[in-house]
Amino acid sequence: MTSQELFENIKKKKSFLCVGLDTDINKIPRHLLDTTDPIFAFNKQIIDATHDVTVAYKPNLAFYESLGVNGWNSLEKTVNYIKYNHPDIFIIADAKRGDIGNTSAMYAKAFFDHMEFDSVTVAPYMGEDSVKPFLTHVDKWVILLALTSNKGAFDFQFMEENNEKLYEKVIKTSAQWGTEENLMYVVGATKAEMLADIRKLIPNHFLLVPGVGAQGGSLEEVAKNGMNNKCGLLVNSSRGIIYASDAEDFAAKARENAIAVQQDMEKLLKVHGLI
Template sequence: MNTEQLFENIKRKGSYLCVGLDTDIRKIPRYLLDATDPVFAFNKEIVDATADVAVAYKPNLAFYEMLGVQGWSSLEKTVNYIRYNHPDIFIIADAKRGDIGNTASMYARAFFDHLDFDAVTVAPYMGEDSVKPFLTYLDRWIVLLALTSNKGAFDFQFMEDKATGEKLFEKVLKTSSQWGTTENMMYVVGATKAEELAGIRQIIPNHFLLVPGVGAQGGSLSEVSKYGMNEQCGLLVNSSRAIIYASDGEDFAEKARENALKVAAEMKEILKLNKLI
């Protein structure tokens, strides 16, 4: 999926919602535990309930890896189900990989050749050669960690160069933007750092941003959109817990849909305000 296709889907749905499939087997409704594959059963219901307003899904791999082989099976079935039943959806592996080139090549093969994700989150700490193997895949993306939503972001990401005053995350943006293009590289920018988005857009005006932290983490959709939106929207705003765990009963999918619709309705108004739909 390229930028134009992603933007067309945003306009068609009037939404730039990414639903995080952080599926914790300890939190899903108890009755689903009787299913052959409880995690997949949960994901399937969430996807079917929200696919008309979501433009992306983002499984967080930790929630699948902790279940071992069964978790990987659930993940693969989830991706295949979305691909077959909702082919317009952009699917992101929230894996945060980052290793030397040969290892990065194996990760790229795992997520793009085997699991058929559109994108994978990648940590930039080891530099260009740890990122480039992911960029060799046509019509696939990396989502590079730039400015995260957790409080630990202040440990390193805001460190300043004493000579220039440039923050570390700004250096990451400026350097890494030379490695790929707006057609194969996005960036993670946390919603809880919305005040930094105007400056980030000065550095990377045309890249898509994956923005976690709206919902349970307290990020503001209106603030993120005000400072982060560009002429092609340029935003995938993620909400995980606030949607998928809206209920722990048999109405979980219905309640997830209700919460997704609320977010999507706000997004539609913002898109109209910015004359994008």
């Protein structure tokens, strides 16, 4: 999927919503535990309820890996279901991988060739040779961790040398490894005020923005500081949508919350003259 195709879908759906499929077996409605595959049953209903207001889905792999082979099977079924029924939707493997070159090449093969994700989140700590193997796959995307929304971001990401913060150096350096057509960045919504400065470094790249909703990030601030002429944003919401209810109406409640976010996004897209 190209950036233009992604933007066209954003305009069509009037939404830049990414729904995080952080599906916890301990949090899904109890009645689903009687099904043969509770995780997939939950994901399928969430997807069916939200696909028309969503441009991306982001399964966090920890929730699937923790269940062993069964979890991987649920994940594969989820990805295949989206691919077959909603091929216009961008699918992100939230895996945060990154290792020496030959190992990264195997990770890339797993997520892109076998699982057929459109993108994968990658940690940049080990440098260029740990990221480049992911960037060799045609029509696939690396989403590089730049500035995260968690409290621990302050442990390293804001370290400064020669008036340059570490996250700024990561962005400046890594931008040379790929292009605006295969490289995105993770920038947390709780750091929204810094998006304007980040946009000066990477004006045209897409940004994956977690932290809106349950983590307290402001959608309006994210759009104000981070939106570009192709929107350039995928804003993720996980718990606020998928766990809107723990009863049998969970999918309907998820849809209500997703529509509420989409309507706010539509207003922001109009304000910025993109629809």
